[in-house]
Amino acid sequence: MYAKGQAVIQLMEELAPKAYAVPDDKIGLQIGTLQKDIRKVLVALDVTEEVVAEAIREQADLIIAHHAVIYRPLPHIQTDTPAGRLYEKLIKHDIAVYIAHTNLDTADGGINDMMAEAIGLTDTEPLDEVHTDKLKKLVVFVPVDYADKVRQAMFDAGAGWIGDYSHCSFNIEGSGTFMPREGTEPFIGKQGKLETAKEIRIETIVPQSVERRVVQAMLKAHPYEEVAYDLYLLDLKTRTFGLGRAGKLPKPLTLAELCEQVKQAFDVPMLRVVGDPDQMMRKAAVLGGSGSRYMKHAMFKGADVLITGDIDYHTAHDALAAGIALIDPGHNVEKIMKQGVAEYLQRKLAERKWATAVVPSELNTEPFRFV
Structure with missing residues (x-):
């Protein structure tokens, strides 16, 4: 017996309640219906044409993604545009799309906890209360x-x-x-x-x-x-x-050593760094996504380093002046949610004896190439 779409989303919202999202975040059901049996769920970071093609191959009835497929108001849906073509494929193949964004960032066991666990942070606390x-x-x-x-x-x-x-x-x-x-x-x-x-x-x-x-x-x-x-x-x-996590590293590391650990933990080939490679790191802060504006929050929590994506030039200079290190492994490290959410949902569905399968997307949606 397969779970209904509403039942799958109820389990998802037990992990990441909608109330945990920041105001005006684009979360929830964005395309399709949940009033149907769900044979398979595909968990993805982004909803791109390649991810939709993967969902079609997998015969998935539902995509649960972190980043919104509809982010800005739609003046029209023209199927000869990239966005329109994407929506057309989803509707034609009866694939619903549900978004869990900042509510999944904020939640216990959500993205920021997954990131903190990946580098072994202990005694964690949120960077910014939501x-x-x-x-x-x-x-x-x-x-x-x-x-x-x-x-x-x-x-x-x-x-x-x-x-x-x-x-x-x-x-x-x-x-x-x-x-x-x-x-x-x-x-x-x-x-x-x-x-x-x-x-x-x-x-x-x-x-x-x-x-x-x-x-x-x-x-x-x-x-x-x-x-x-x-x-x-x-x-x-x-x-x-709240968003982000600050906590103690398992043991003191130099910034250079921590960078190597971050590359391995988040499966990234390279990263950008601000700070002295020999500086000792004892307490770190992590924040999935774009975290430039949370540098001061990390400093307030006593972190020696902030690990986050999309650090801008001026924030990097501010960090140098303030004496806090920055590690930017890219926005795409939030891909850690694919395996974590898929395992959580599969376990919860199995406990209820539902035959619905949950699989993480195998595609890399990182838009940047390193040359």
Whole structure:
């Protein structure tokens, strides 16, 4: 049995919720429909004509990409232009395109975490805050014999965290009343008769980013036909999510040694460097994509070096003057997301017994050639 498109995207948005994107970012479904079975997903960095041809060869029904295929407003779709030809192929072959951009940059386990892990950074923190999760209190009334099952289902879905403490809840035993009406199939009681049942009032904390998942898990585990529950928005904040990562290197390295490690970790033939090759690096910052304007953020976090793409001339001079090193392996290092996202989705789909396959694009969409 294949997963529906909406089910695949729900799993994707568990990794990279839309709320984590910067304002006005072009994310989400851009072409096609998700109201269909998905036999195969192709994960790509960019959506080029070559990538679309690969999707057609692979018989993929969905492309999940990092960079938007529609970035600027479209005055027209003319099929004799490069963009129009691309959209025509996607529509003719019924291939949907879904974009996860800055929400995937920001997310736990997203691109910046993948980059940080690739060079071994520890004790990481975001460079620039984008989203702070709000907290809600979930209250649900459960028959006594099912309290443990419902409580555990909510915890497994992400509820009950207060700082570094998990499985946090408060429980009160009491009596619930209800009268099943005509057309109901009550778990307890009979139609037309007032019923009193011993129940547990379970209270727990839910980050807004996982609210939907927690509520669905709670409803699935609950035995009642109609579940009585409440959600309260709290004037409290939990974890902060942001772009980039700063952290400690596994051991001090010279800038030259770190450059060699970066080339190997991100599979790039060469890179641009600003700084003294013999300078010792102890703390590094990484940011996928164009990171010139995040140099000061890296300095504020105490980084000795910022590893990012698209460093401009004037930022390079500013870095020399400020004493922070820069390593520019190119924007295309975000290709690290292809394997990471494909493995994540395939694992999640397999857990649900869906036959949908997920493959990373094998194409190199780096537009620059080194000569």
